[in-house]
Amino acid sequence: MDLLGTPSNRLDPRAKKVWRIYALAVGVIALLLCAALAVAMVLIGGPPLTWLSALAVTLVVGGLWMGPAVETMYRRWRWEITDVEVRLQSGLMIVRRTVIPMARIQHVDTSQGPLLRLFELSEVHVATAAGAHKIPMLADSDAARIRDRIAAIAQVTDDGGL
């Protein structure tokens, strides 16, 4: 059930893997914290309930995140570039639809960190006078194509309404 009038393009399918890797990293840290808490509790003889519940929460949240949450986020993430605007849609619980007119775009960049580089993915940043919007996790070639297309179209316009 998406918001009315969905943009047509999705992110690269490898995005799910990257999100899961991020989640794994956070999960590992959380588990380490639980372990630390457990050790601390054992040392001071505190109730096992604290670290057991922390562990339970971590596992449940982690499980939910790795599975359905990433799936939903991937399915929800949409983007579309038309002649006059960039349309984005994203969100897990709260679905957000954003419209950025070509006339307001001041510049467009692509970037990738080491993890994204491993998967040959890039992010596209679309900057207006009031801040930037991001399309994460696109294949390198797609990202470059979008960047060039937006740059070509946005050039035709004025000083961004300022």
Next chain:
Amino acid sequence: MAVRTAQTLRQFGVGLLALVAFGSFGRGFGAVPSLIVVAVVFLILLVVIGLMWATWWRYHYGIVGTDLLIVEGLLVRKRRTIPIARVHGVNVRAGLFMRILGLVEVVVQTAGGGAGEPEAKIGAIPLDRAEELRNALLHDAPESALDTPAAPDPVGRISDFRGVFGGAEVRGRGVRFEHKFPFGRLLVGVITSNRVPIIIAVGLGALSQFYEIAGDRLIGETAARAAATALPVLIPVIFAAALLLVAAAAGVGIARDFGFVARRYDTRIEIEAGLLGRRQISIPVRRIQAVRIEESWIRRLLGLAAVHVDTAGLERGGQQGQQIAGSRAMVPVARADEVDGLLHGLLPESEVFPQALRVPARAVRHYLLVPTLLATIIALAALGPTGWFIYRPALPWAMAAVVLVALFAAGVRALEWRRAGVGTDEDAVVFRSGALGSRRVRLTRSRIQSLDVRQSPLQRRAHLASLRTVSVSGSSRATYGVAHLEQAEALRILRWYEDGLARPSRLARSTVEFRGTIAPVSRITRTEAVDLGETDLAEIHDLRTRAPDFFEEVGDPLPTLESFQADLDDLPDGYSRADEAIYRAYDDGSFGGDRVAGYAEVLRGFPQEGRWTIGILLVAAELRGAGVGRAVVDAIAGDARAAGVTALVVGVISTRERSLAFWRREGFNTEVRRRPIAIGNVEAEVVRLERSLAIEPPEVGGPLSCA
């Protein structure tokens, strides 16, 4: 033109520092022979003064040809050339000390962009030279210096920006409107602003700090003395102290806004204010991003309001890297009924605020739910443990307090729901917000940098959505919006935003392929009328029952399957179903299924060869205003163009005002003829409108055409 006494100002600053240093040295380093200390300080002072003088010596500014040229730098020469054409505004500032000397500081604002700082600061030049410079940079021809006689009173003198010791005032020509704010009004404004509570809070904080430092003994003594003092004496004392605080706060505020003058020139607004330190700020009208009319609850009681504007600051701050303030007061305080007149004089481009319509009634649940829950949880977390663990007898009081907090939160949110609203007109959107107070923000469409619509699962079920615009304010951004809006209204505003976007002229607009705009449509199909089967008919009949107002509007009975079939066959002489095509738009599942959202009947070759007539266009009631109609018309136009048709025709009954507005918006603005028709007892007309397909529709005006 040389800078005269910049060094004097800086000398004094340095001198003060030196004195402070000297003083602390004297106290702390008793062992060191004082003579050496004095010598060292003297040496430092000499070096600093020398440097200051050298900086002044090497600083030159002037107008050369069509540029402002600034050359400065001691060792490394820096040369800045600012074309006068790129100067947006000139701000003039002077603190009390500078005004006594008759000097001001000039800050030149340029269009920025690319390398180089967006501001150029020229410090400490004489006032008359500064005003000549300003007039030269902003193309204002100076009036004769004798035009305005000197004000007779000393207070007027101070507020005239001429320093305590007077001097000729040179004002630029081309003032279209000017308003001097009366002192009494400004005073009330300052007292009712949020400065006073802040300063009181700061004062109280300082007081408590003082007591901490002074120690328990002093507190004890004061407490004893306070207890000893009789009540009739104590209360006036406290009252007097409070009054003093308020007066101090008001004094600070008034010193800042004294003699507030707002002027409108051709392309900029100028604001001049200040008692001891006076400032003159220019705001290019082109840089205004949003206009806010604010009425705090106090001011509403007194019938006052204020107007603030968001301006586009330039890139990252001036030479000192400070953040540019985005929001300025254009009208610090005025009577609520004066605001219209002031806006008309100062900013006529933005004086029309579209009517804001309130958010729907059922949104009140959503306004209340989350904040009340949050407030309750926080109150519980704060007060609960206290009552449970620490002081059990206080538990009922703690619970009562929690309930009160929840009620308060709910009350505030209910007020916010009542006030919330949004509206659009041709060029701008207005958001209304506030609880006890009221705030209306107007944004021209071209100033909105991006727009988003958000929907949580709860909102989706209730067909509500939240809307937010992002615009520039100073060197950062401002977001304005409204929560829990009718979903269709949110989408309508999204469409309104998209409709105003400039289409790059070199890219032709293609209408054949269904471009997937925001309309909630997954596909549009075309079927020949002769090929319609039972399921097709049933589908379309279902749609017709979902738009009963279409039929009631003209007094027709509610549609049935038979009346639908009859309508399909009700064609002019010489035409049959073979000339008819049916277009159907299917909704993309958001409204609960793959249903027909809208349909149209098209008669080919009517009224003449080479023209198509749209006999009927119907959209389901719950999807009106979301772009379904436009999508269908676009599809029909695409097919028509491909078939070499030169014009589309439609006949609209004149009482269907919304339909008429729709068709006109879709480019059907050539009226071909009118035919009288009787609807019940009402005399109406069938208006035949035509849209030519041979010429591209006119381009939408670009953002530079709006303020």
